[in-house]
Amino acid sequence: MRLVSPLIEYLFASKKMKQVGSYEGSYTKSVYMPFTSNALIGTSYYMAPDPILNSVNNEITAIELVDSVTNATAPTVPATDPLSTGQAAQGYFYFCNMKREVVAYIPLYSLIRRLNAGKVQFCNFDDTIVWQNCFVQFDSLATAITTANSVWLRVTYSPIEN
Amino acid sequence: MNNLVIKRSQQIEFRLTGSIATGKRYFATDIPNLSRNNVVVYGIEFFVAGQEATTPTGNTVVTPSTGVVVTLRDNKKQEFMYQVPMYTLIRANNAGLIVLLKPRIINLTDCYVQLTNTTSITLGESVAANIYYDLVD
Numbered sequence: 001m002r003l004v005s006p007l008i009e010y011l012f013a014s015k016k017m018k019q020v021g022s023y024e025g026s027y028t029k030s031v032y033m034p035f036t037s038n039a040l041i042g043t044s045y046y047m048a049p050d051p052i053l054n055s056v057n058n059e060i061t062a063i064e065l066v067d068s069v070t071n072a073t074a075p076t077v078p079a080t081d082p083l084s085t086g087q088a089a090q091g092y093f094y095f096c097n098m099k100r101e102v103v104a105y106i107p108l109y110s111l112i113r114r115l116n117a118g119k120v121q122f123c124n125f126d127d128t129i130v131w132q133n134c135f136v137q138f139d140s141l142a143t144a145i146t147t148a149n150s151v152w153l154r155v156t157y158s159p160i161e162n
Numbered sequence: 163m164n165n166l167v168i169k170r171s172q173q174i175e176f177r178l179t180g181s182i183a184t185g186k187r188y189f190a191t192d193i194p195n196l197s198r199n200n201v202v203v204y205g206i207e208f209f210v211a212g213q214e215a216t217t218p219t220g221n222t223v224v225t226p227s228t229g230v231v232v233t234l235r236d237n238k239k240q241e242f243m244y245q246v247p248m249y250t251l252i253r254a255n256n257a258g259l260i261v262l263l264k265p266r267i268i269n270l271t272d273c274y275v276q277l278t279n280t281t282s283i284t285l286g287e288s289v290a291a292n293i294y295y296d297l298v299d
Contacts, residue, residue, distance in 0.1 A: 016169060104172070119165055
């Protein structure tokens with residue numbers, strides 16, 4: 001017999017908590033956002049439209065920022081450098097819904113998996129997240145982010161069962 | 163082992179204004195849409211400057227985490243989390259685990275931090291945190 005406290009049961013049932021190392025999602029893909037000019041403070045850098053992540057038929061279940069230690073070079077054309085931890089500490093990722101309302105935002109640094117002892121950041125949004133409404137914003141740029149850099153996100157998603 | 167899942171999250175900050183002193187209460191700054199006792203918080207995470215250089219409102223984040231304690235108050239003025247060291251609430255110090263709380267309605271502007279040591283802390287800086295929450299129905 002396994003005893004589960006009502007609080008633990010509630011957090012599981014309401015999808016506010018999940019086992020570490022458990023199923024992340026059905027599919028995962030990398031998304032790259034290169035910069036066409038040096039990043040500026042306060043500018044919203046929107047994600048490119050993505051037919052899969054934009055779909056109301058898929059939900060984002062986990063997200064990771066790939067930094068320059070995790071992978072030295074991003075496979076963009078031309079090749080770019082993923083953000084370093086110092087650069088990531090300057091920005092945030094904003095999740096937005098259909099109406100461009102910000103549902104959640106998280107410091108990029110907090111999404112680097114290796115710095116969280118291998119634990120990926122799980123998500124479960126009640127709102128439909130529209131990928132092209134999501135954006136990255138920097139609030140300081142003591143360490144410049146240039147055209148040689150890109151934001152590399154690994155997004156895990158699952159189809160919504162209708 | 164379990165970890166938090168994000169439903170909604172928002173950055174909050176405790177601005178160190180007036181003077182820098184140990185024991186003084188620095189309250190959370192007002193966020194109009196979250197300051198009406200309408201937020202059920204179930205997780206919290208703090209950051210230092212190495213993880214988050216500047217808050218979205220443009221304030222520099224404090225560098226050390228070892229001289230700050232955090233108190234959260236609910237909508238009944240109960241200090242349900244009293245003087246917890248900020249260091250304990252930093253994810254990277256907990257092997258990537260975010261601190262989960264029993265879900266409670268908080269009175270955001272009633273929550274505060276206090277300094278226990280002022281070394282390397284400058285007037286005007288902010289103590290930055292992310293709350294993970296649901297809205298009250």
